[in-house]
Amino acid sequence: MAGTEKSRPKTASPEEQSARAAEQRGNQAAPSSPPGQQARKNNSRNRKRKRQPRPEVSSWTIDDFPVEPKEGETRFHDLGLRDELMHGIAELGFKYCSPIQASVLPHTLQGHDAIGKAQTGTGKTAAFLITVFNDLLCHPGEGERFLGEPRALVIAPTRELVMQIAADASDLGKHTGLNTVTLIGGMDYQKQLNRLNREVVDLVVATPGRLIDFMSRRDLFLDRVEILVLDEADRMLDMGFIPQVKRIVRATPRKEDRQTLLFSATFTQDIINLSEQWTYHPVKVEIEPEHVATDSVDQKVYLVSSQQRYRVLTNLLRSPEANSVIVFANRRDQVRRLHERLRKAGVSAGILSGEVPQAKRTRTLEQFKSGELKVLVATDVAGRGIHVDGVSHVVNYNLPEDPEDYVHRIGRTGRAGATGTSISFASEDDAFLLPDIEALLGDRLECTHPPADLLT
Numbered sequence: 469m470a471g472t473e474k475s476r477p478k479t480a481s482p483e484e485q486s487a488r489a490a491e492q493r494g495n496q497a498a499p500s501s502p503p504g505q506q507a508r509k510n511n512s513r514n515r516k517r518k519r520q521p522r523p524e525v526s527s528w529t530i531d532d533f534p535v536e537p538k539e540g541e542t543r544f545h546d547l548g549l550r551d552e553l554m555h556g557i558a559e560l561g562f563k564y565c566s567p568i569q570a571s572v573l574p575h576t577l578q579g580h581d582a583i584g585k586a587q588t589g590t591g592k593t594a595a596f597l598i599t600v601f602n603d604l605l606c607h608p609g610e611g612e613r614f615l616g617e618p619r620a621l622v623i624a625p626t627r628e629l630v631m632q633i634a635a636d637a638s639d640l641g642k643h644t645g646l647n648t649v650t651l652i653g654g655m656d657y658q659k660q661l662n663r664l665n666r667e668v669v670d671l672v673v674a675t676p677g678r679l680i681d682f683m684s685r686r687d688l689f690l691d692r693v694e695i696l697v698l699d700e701a702d703r704m705l706d707m708g709f710i711p712q713v714k715r716i717v718r719a720t721p722r723k724e725d726r727q728t729l730l731f732s733a734t735f736t737q738d739i740i741n742l743s744e745q746w747t748y749h750p751v752k753v754e755i756e757p758e759h760v761a762t763d764s765v766d767q768k769v770y771l772v773s774s775q776q777r778y779r780v781l782t783n784l785l786r787s788p789e790a791n792s793v794i795v796f797a798n799r800r801d802q803v804r805r806l807h808e809r810l811r812k813a814g815v816s817a818g819i820l821s822g823e824v825p826q827a828k829r830t831r832t833l834e835q836f837k838s839g840e841l842k843v844l845v846a847t848d849v850a851g852r853g854i855h856v857d858g859v860s861h862v863v864n865y866n867l868p869e870d871p872e873d874y875v876h877r878i879g880r881t882g883r884a885g886a887t888g889t890s891i892s893f894a895s896e897d898d899a900f901l902l903p904d905i906e907a908l909l910g911d912r913l914e915c916t917h918p919p920a921d922l923l924t
Contacts, residue, residue: 528643533558542570544598547577550605553598555643566591569598571753576729577602581750583743584731590755593636596622596697596729601641603695603727604670613668616688618649621720622673622697623713625704625849627652627826628833632855633699634673646670651688653678654826661687676704676712683719690719694726698746701732701739702872707849710742723748733872764882765862766889769902770918774895778809781863783922784891785815785843792836793861794844794854796877798869806865807845817843820854848873854880864892867901871908 530551535543541564544557565573568586576582576599586592600620609619624630634650641648649664651674660678664687672679672688682688696717698704704713720726728747732739735754743750772780784790797803800821807819818832818841835841837856846854848868859881868874874892881888894902894915906912 528555528558530554535563538564541565547573547598549577549598549602550644552605552644553601553640556640557598559642560639562594566594568592568753568755569595571755572751573598575751576727579603579727581723581728581747582730583747583750583752584729585733585735585752585754586731592731593633593699594640596699596731597633597637597640599727599729600671600695600697601637601644601646604646605644607694614689614692615665615668616682617692618669618672618688618690619692620671620695620697621679621690621693621716622671622699623676623679623704623716624673624699625675625707625709627654627675628820628829628854629700630673630675631830637671637673641671648673650674651678651682652826653681654829657681664688676709676716679716680712683716690716691721693720696720696726696728696746698728698730701730701742702734702736703849705736705738705742717746733876764887765878766887767878767892767913768889769892769894769913769915770922771899771915772893772895772918774897776918776923777865777893777895778806780893780918780922781865782810782813782815783924784861784863785810790861791842792839792856792859793842793863794846794859794877794880795863795865796846796848796868798848798866800847802866803845803847810843810845815843816841817845820844820846822847822849848876856880860888862888862890864890867892867894867898867905869901871901871905874905875908 528551530545533545533554535545537543543564544554544562547565549557568584568590569592572582572584572595576595584592584595600622604619622630622633624633630650630652634648637648647667647669648671649660649669651660651664651672653675661682664672664682674682679688683690698713704710723746728750730743730747730750770780781795785793795806797806800823803819803821804823807817810817818836820829820832824832832841832844833854833856836844844854848870862878862881864874864877868877878888878890881890892913902913902915
């Protein structure tokens with residue numbers, strides 16, 4: 469796959485695209501469609517708008533960001549990225565690629581599809597965003613653009629993760645002039661539609677359900693998508709989103725005419741089958757869990773009874789070193805009850821779970837990031853979108869039933885070169901889950917009784 473030429477055209481010819489788009493729209497709006505729906509479709513398609521002028525060209529050059537070559541490391545300088553993108557990378561302080569970035573970017577930047585096995589915290593988000601932005605900059609769209617027609621699409625399973633991806637896109641793409649729009653459920657539809665219609669959109673980052681809403685109302689069309697990213701495919705499978713994702717993928721150009729990047733923490737047979745359906749001769753990259761977070765996280769397992777859990781937790785939260793703590797529980801009701809007990813005990817705690825309204829979840833996460841809240845109590849689904857530097861402790865109030873979730877949980881601490889501590893409570897009702905976690909980690913977890921000061 470080496471070389472400077474792309475392995476295949478990433479988009480079909482204009483004539484082929486137009487023919488497929490006309491066929492698709494014809495199927496979507498049959499003669500039996502209600503007149504109002506047909507009018508809405510025509511209105512959406514007739515609102516043309518050219519791209520707004522690019523920002524003024526910056527005086528910044530790659531010479532302003534010197535990075536010395538280092539043996540065994542891949543510099544972002546070595547990848548031939550556009551200066552607009554390198555400017556954002558420089559401002560973020562990224563000098564050398566993470567393992568997954570070094571493995572996948574040389575292929576994806578040439579237009580190849582990719583399947584990546586990687587946990588959160590490995591740098592995969594930056595890998596696919598760099599691919600997207602560099603390609604859109606190198607291959608600007610020809611002709612007049614329509615509103616509601618993104619050139620790239622990222623699908624992720626949770627609202628928090630979508631918002632984090634969008635925040636990363638804002639940082640990386642700061643100097644590119646490319647327009648990113650976020651579509652998530654639980655937020656005002658009209659406000660999101662207004663943002664979508666403000667100017668032509670280059671990248672849409674969305675949850676499957678809200679994306680389907682926009683497609684169904686004919687406010688968004690995917691027949692011009694050149695790059696499709698499916699992030700945390702295993703979690704989308706677990707959450708029952710795959711039928712929706714299949715519908716979304718069918719609305720994009722065929723796999724030979726788009727670039728598809730799929731990332732998953734696990735490669736189950738179901739994920740393998742889906743990746744074969746959706747990708748075209750992909751390169752496969754696997755980053756094993758033992759390289760993720762465990763070197764920078766001090767992992768402790770405390771043998772406690774179910775009755776001792778809360779006492780040990782509250783004593784831990786009173787310790788001076790526990791300044792920013794995420795507590796994970798397995799179910800929403802457990803998270804809710806634990807949050808209520810902590811608040812009554814005077815602990816500044818917030819809650820993140822699927823039953824909390826999105827606006828409140830967003831506000832809670834911002835309060836935690838700013839230090840206004842010391843403790844965050846979360847479920848695994850909500851926790852996937854937590855990317856906060858400076859988290860001192862992660863507490864597994866219950867051991868996760870899925871060993872993969874253990875790796876995701878402890879990856880919330882020990883980020884950005886810092887060290888962190890994870891403390892897991894193993895009780896009579898869940899200690900049997902430890903062997904599976906150890907098997908995944910490839911290492912034994914030492915189990916001890918809590919220090920006396922945590923039991924008083």
